[in-house]
């Protein structure tokens with residue numbers, strides 16, 4: 001890779017250049033931020049190592065200027081500074097830095113720390129995989145009994161959560177156990193049916209000062225996301241209201257749109273379900289995960305089959321690494337449940353194959369299904385994929401499962 005070191009102290013470049021070169025990288029450097037502003041865009045390095053305290057222009061300002069240059073969109077910026085305050089680390093991140101290494105540089109660990117910035121992984125975790133109602137007891141031990149909640153985590157990017165079904169309590173417990181402080185989270189709600197919102201008040205991070213949490217989802221003809229989420233905590237429904245939150249909590253009404261969550265791109269698509277329901281697509285470092293529940297894919301040739309919607313859906317999920325899809329019914333169950341807003345295995349498989357997704361994750365299981373029936377759904381999906389001669393991989397994630405991309 002090509003590195004560019006910017007530090008007014010020439011000893012820094014003298015120290016780092018041989019370390020980086022020994023690891024097979026090429027290195028340029030400048031002691032002048034003003035000069036670097038001219039040289040760096042022309043060179044388009046893979047990584048800029050940037051000091052903070054420099055007399056001509058400080059590293060924050062320089063980082064901000066680089067981040068405004070589209071040509072440097074693929075360039076990582078790592079701050080190298082003797083300042084180790086949390087404030088400076090947060091400020092660097094807000095301005096678009098990818099990493100922060102505190103000086104003096106440890107020559108033994110430096111290369112490992114730098115190269116780690118290029119291999120950050122996306123971790124997908126399942127906290128609740130069921131639809132409609134939580135299920136307790138022996139029949140749901142394998143896949144778990146909690147309703148919809150999934151999280152995406154990349155290193156120190158904001159935590160992304162899809163839906164606040166009863167699984168969010170497990171996510172909350174996990175965050176407490178890992179001692180996370182000053183959490184920044186974005187909770188994307190697919191739609192306000194009970195199984196997607198009713199455990200929202202059990203996300204403990206909401207009650208902790210210092211956390212910042214944004215709740216985003218589709219408004220319903222004049223009823224905002226704030227009203228939707230707070231009314232279920234009002235008065236006779238729940239004894240703790242949103243006024244009791246200790247965290248800074250924001251609400252955001254979503255339509256079909258494109259958002260940036262730190263360095264993760266999130267896009268939305270309206271789905272086929274009663275009321276407004278949004279599907280989400282998260283992209284990070286070229287990896288893609290789609291969260292598509294609750295959604296009814298009508299079989300071709302049937303009265304309700306909507307070709308336009310299907311085209312938009314296929315386009316949205318095309319080539320995704322993981323498609324988390326509403327797979328509520330076995331094929332034989334579907335005729336009695338047509339028009340309920342959920343899909344059966346054959347249709348989900350057909351769409352996944354058409355859209356050339358890499359891995360299909362069966363999700364949102366009906367409360368009347370036990371583990372054996374969910375096993376059968378997985379079997380049915382694999383058979384259908386085989387019949388199609390499809391390369392799509394199919395898995396049925398259980399509560400607690402993690403997938404790293």
Ligand SMILES: [Zn+2]
Nearest residue numbers: 131132195294
């Ligand atoms: Zn649901």
Ligand SMILES: [Zn+2]
Nearest residue numbers: 191193273294
């Ligand atoms: Zn629903």
